[in-house]
Amino acid sequence: MAVHRVARTEDIPENTHLIVEVDNRSIGVYNVKGQYYAIHNRCPHQGAELCKGTRCGTTLDSEVYQFIYGRDQEIVRCPWHGWEFDIKTGRSLFNEKIRTRSYPVLVEDGFIGIVLAH
Amino acid sequence: MTEAQEKLTIIDCDVHPQLRSGADLLPYLDEPWRSQAARAGLPGAGLPYASPIGNKRKDADPPSGLPVGSDPAYMLEHYVLPFQVEYALLCSDSIIGVSGFADADYAAAVCKAYNDYQIAEWLPRSDRFKGYLCVATQDPYQAAAEIDRVGPHPDIVGVSVTGGSRMPYGQRFFHPIYEACQRHGLPLVIHPGAEGGGIFNPPTAAGYVSNYLQWHTCLPQTFMAHLVSFVCEGVFEKYPGFRVVLCEGGVAWLPPLLWRLDKNFKALRASTPWLKRMPSEYVRDHCFLTTQPIEEPDQPRHLDAMFEMFDAENMLLFSSDYPHWDFDDPTRILTRLSPEKKRKVFRDNARQLFGLV
Ligand code: FES
Numbered sequence: 001m002a003v004h005r006v007a008r009t010e011d012i013p014e015n016t017h018l019i020v021e022v023d024n025r026s027i028g029v030y031n032v033k034g035q036y037y038a039i040h041n042r043c044p045h046q047g048a049e050l051c052k053g054t055r056c057g058t059t060l061d062s063e064v065y066q067f068i069y070g071r072d073q074e075i076v077r078c079p080w081h082g083w084e085f086d087i088k089t090g091r092s093l094f095n096e097k098i099r100t101r102s103y104p105v106l107v108e109d110g111f112i113g114i115v116l117a118h
Numbered sequence: 119m120t121e122a123q124e125k126l127t128i129i130d131c132d133v134h135p136q137l138r139s140g141a142d143l144l145p146y147l148d149e150p151w152r153s154q155a156a157r158a159g160l161p162g163a164g165l166p167y168a169s170p171i172g173n174k175r176k177d178a179d180p181p182s183g184l185p186v187g188s189d190p191a192y193m194l195e196h197y198v199l200p201f202q203v204e205y206a207l208l209c210s211d212s213i214i215g216v217s218g219f220a221d222a223d224y225a226a227a228v229c230k231a232y233n234d235y236q237i238a239e240w241l242p243r244s245d246r247f248k249g250y251l252c253v254a255t256q257d258p259y260q261a262a263a264e265i266d267r268v269g270p271h272p273d274i275v276g277v278s279v280t281g282g283s284r285m286p287y288g289q290r291f292f293h294p295i296y297e298a299c300q301r302h303g304l305p306l307v308i309h310p311g312a313e314g315g316g317i318f319n320p321p322t323a324a325g326y327v328s329n330y331l332q333w334h335t336c337l338p339q340t341f342m343a344h345l346v347s348f349v350c351e352g353v354f355e356k357y358p359g360f361r362v363v364l365c366e367g368g369v370a371w372l373p374p375l376l377w378r379l380d381k382n383f384k385a386l387r388a389s390t391p392w393l394k395r396m397p398s399e400y401v402r403d404h405c406f407l408t409t410q411p412i413e414e415p416d417q418p419r420h421l422d423a424m425f426e427m428f429d430a431e432n433m434l435l436f437s438s439d440y441p442h443w444d445f446d447d448p449t450r451i452l453t454r455l456s457p458e459k460k461r462k463v464f465r466d467n468a469r470q471l472f473g474l475v
Pocket residue numbers: 043044045046047048078079080081082083
């Protein structure tokens with residue numbers, strides 16, 4: 001296990017993200033309402049650079065003909081075919097078994113570290 | 119016939135009784151419609167296509183001289199008994215286009231008359247006859263009231279409408295019908311016959327094809343649109359006990375449509391947040407298809423392959439379409455199914471769905 005410091009906390013203000021290169025892996029580091037999350041910058045569908053996709057919210061579970069918007073800024077939509085992923089877990093919204101990898105993040109001394117298992 | 123075939127009784131989910139003439143309904147029609155029908159005839163589909171070979175078998179004329187399909191005794195003798203049909207589920211043919219008529223109240227009155235006629239003149243003629251009640255879709259509230267009125271009859275096992283429509287069937291306009299179907303545990307049976315007729319939309323998305331050959335071939339288009347609509351509008355979430363039978367619209371188109379629907383859902387699910395499962399899962403659990411006219415590819419194994427692509431053994435219901443021109447003989451189709459699957463498709467699936475014990 002190794003912690004890779006990839007940015008200072010002030011480099012990724014709330015509701016922004018950064019794409020970083022660690023160990024030959026492209027990883028998106030997101031600040032969601034003050035919490036940091038890291039996901040693999042690769043869509044499990046056809047391999048697009050997922051973290052170049054739009055950040056958004058989505059419609060929540062609802063009754064028929066009801067639209068409840070929520071989870072704003074917690075979702076990234078793949079730039080290619082629009083699949084939605086939960087930034088906090090890397091899971092797609094249509095099937096939680098379909099996911100991109102998500103990495104633990106450690107914040108220490110003002111640095112954001114990504115934890116990679118070796 | 120092999121021994122296994124001899125023993126297999128069947129449930130035929132699409133058998134067509136005919137009126138001898140529209141006058142058959144007059145005694146059952148309420149005024150003022152009775153007088154109107156006596157003068158002007160029953161509202162017809164106005165289907166803009168005619169089959170060059172007619173739509174009936176040419177060897178099914180009752181010896182009584184009555185029109186094809188209009189003699190219950192001969193239907194039993196000619197088809198039901200010799201083919202070991204345990205139940206023949208009667209699906210109106212004569213008024214199939216009634217929902218294409220612009221006058222909602224007249225159409226509702228004709229359905230009411232038809233339902234009473236069927237209950238009085240067909241269903242008591244044999245224990246083997248069960249029937250679908252007819253509703254007119256112009257006014258879903260009247261349709262629901264008719265389901266409440268007739269649905270509890272012990273020999274009524276479903277509610278039939280035609281595929282022709284002014285809008286896709288999943289839309290909320292129609293929901294009172296589905297609520298009533300669910301209330302009475304009656305599946306909705308969608309049967310072709312009037313697509314493109316009367317006030318309905320054209321029978322294909324490209325418009326009016328030129329002849330019956332093209333019209334009949336393209337019928338699955340309409341069914342596809344209704345099916346996608348049912349699922350995406352959340353009808354099966356809203357009415358979890360509701361079931362749909364896609365009757366006589368073909369079978370082999372289903373798997374690729376569901377692939378397409380599931381694929382699109384992965385990206386576009388936010389537009390239907392009420393769906394809790396993949397679209398194809400709702401179809402598997404809520405929808406059935408009747409077999410006739412079964413596709414006949416040059417290589418029969420290609421149809422076997424299609425059946426592997428969806429839950430065919432649990433979703434297919436045998437139908438013959440007797441006495442129409444495109445009749446399927448139960449002893450000659452689907453001969454490649456295993457005995458166990460055959461039992462399901464030819465009988466047990468329908469038994470369960472329609473509560474026939
Ligand atoms: S590559 Fe991401 S949705 Fe297709």
